Amino acid sequence: MTPKNNHKLRIGIVGAGSIVRARHLPALKKHPEVEIVAVSNLTYESSEKFCRENLPHATPMQNWADLLAIPDLDIIWIGTPPYMHSAVTISALEAGKHVFCQARMSMDLAEAEEMLAASRRYPELVTMLCPPPMGMRADLLVKKLLAENYIGQPHHVRLQSFTSSYLNPDAPAHWRQRIEISGLNVLTLGIYVEVLQRWLGDITGVFARGKIVHPIRQGYEVIIPDLLTVLCTFDNGAEGVLEFSGVGALAPGDRLEIYGSAGTLTYDFGSDVVQAGKFGDPALHTVDLAPELEGEWRVEEDFLAAVKSKGRIRPRPNFEEGVRYMRVVQAVADSRARNEWVEIKR
Numbered sequence: 001m002t003p004k005n006n007h008k009l010r011i012g013i014v015g016a017g018s019i020v021r022a023r024h025l026p027a028l029k030k031h032p033e034v035e036i037v038a039v040s041n042l043t044y045e046s047s048e049k050f051c052r053e054n055l056p057h058a059t060p061m062q063n064w065a066d067l068l069a070i071p072d073l074d075i076i077w078i079g080t081p082p083y084m085h086s087a088v089t090i091s092a093l094e095a096g097k098h099v100f101c102q103a104r105m106s107m108d109l110a111e112a113e114e115m116l117a118a119s120r121r122y123p124e125l126v127t128m129l130c131p132p133p134m135g136m137r138a139d140l141l142v143k144k145l146l147a148e149n150y151i152g153q154p155h156h157v158r159l160q161s162f163t164s165s166y167l168n169p170d171a172p173a174h175w176r177q178r179i180e181i182s183g184l185n186v187l188t189l190g191i192y193v194e195v196l197q198r199w200l201g202d203i204t205g206v207f208a209r210g211k212i213v214h215p216i217r218q219g220y221e222v223i224i225p226d227l228l229t230v231l232c233t234f235d236n237g238a239e240g241v242l243e244f245s246g247v248g249a250l251a252p253g254d255r256l257e258i259y260g261s262a263g264t265l266t267y268d269f270g271s272d273v274v275q276a277g278k279f280g281d282p283a284l285h286t287v288d289l290a291p292e293l294e295g296e297w298r299v300e301e302d303f304l305a306a307v308k309s310k311g312r313i314r315p316r317p318n319f320e321e322g323v324r325y326m327r328v329v330q331a332v333a334d335s336r337a338r339n340e341w342v343e344i345k346r
Helices: 018-029 044-054 064-068 082-094 109-121 139-147 189-200 299-308 319-338
Strands: 009-014 034-040 059-061 075-078 098-101 127-129 154-162 203-211 227-234 239-245 255-260 263-268 273-278
Touching: 009 064, 009 299, 018 034, 018 044, 018 075, 018 299, 034 044, 034 064, 044 059, 059 064, 064 082, 075 082, 082 098, 082 109, 098 299, 109 319, 127 299, 127 319, 139 189, 139 263, 139 273, 154 189, 154 227, 189 203, 189 227, 189 239, 189 255, 189 319, 203 319, 227 319
Parallel strands: 009 034, 009 075, 034 059, 075 098, 098 127, 154 239
Antiparallel strands: 154 255, 203 227, 227 239, 255 263, 263 273
């Protein structure tokens, strides 16, 4: 669609929480061709406060549906938790708007598939999910090492993602622990499934166990696990053990280990340090990250460039990739509920 107002891209924000305030808004403000014209947050009061503090020329709005009706809006920027993603995305596409949607994609697989179907009905509109920053800096380096068969055929994958965020039993339930807000998403499961499938291909089956260590938080009954263990298989034949916890005191940083027929590759997500070694080496060594391979989290630039390209550029992750990781999130929930191995059909 053709941007209005002297060729500026007019943006309406739905959901102005911490990620929008700390990350997306400062990045969008750097672009002179962008104008943020309206904001709809959880309440009108919070919308008004956000505009007063950050966007004095923008219009605060109580209802996101009213925001979508503003004439000449080009983009809807969704910063809400997952419970609103499907409804806002589909409505925005039907209103002829490009859509940037915060991750995780949706509450469950059914909603993700509805979002994908809507995007396919409007192929002229740009859609993009917010990618995780984890692994982005050395993404190309990992892909290069695997493509060059440096460690041979991967056969075992081990991921650990532990924090102490939910260790305090007296703390209120975080929104990510509320299934009515976050859906089937558990801890950092969806984030790291997205990263792993980018490097190793699709996960084809799972068996999952979870535990709720603190089931009652200030009167709220938590049913999303505080810790989760997932056994999985990959399309390339590798098997994996994925461990997640929000109740790990003094836990080490997030880490990935990939063991292959000829060597080993590890990724420290806190430092973005990649180590590798071949069978027979005395130890793993740090792999230099060449400047031409170094990535950065530039999601706003990527999305805006795609909109301005009028279809020549398609940003990633796209909705197809979102559905790919939501299939795994759904399968993990199904496996936990049924206490059985779940094959993931494509």
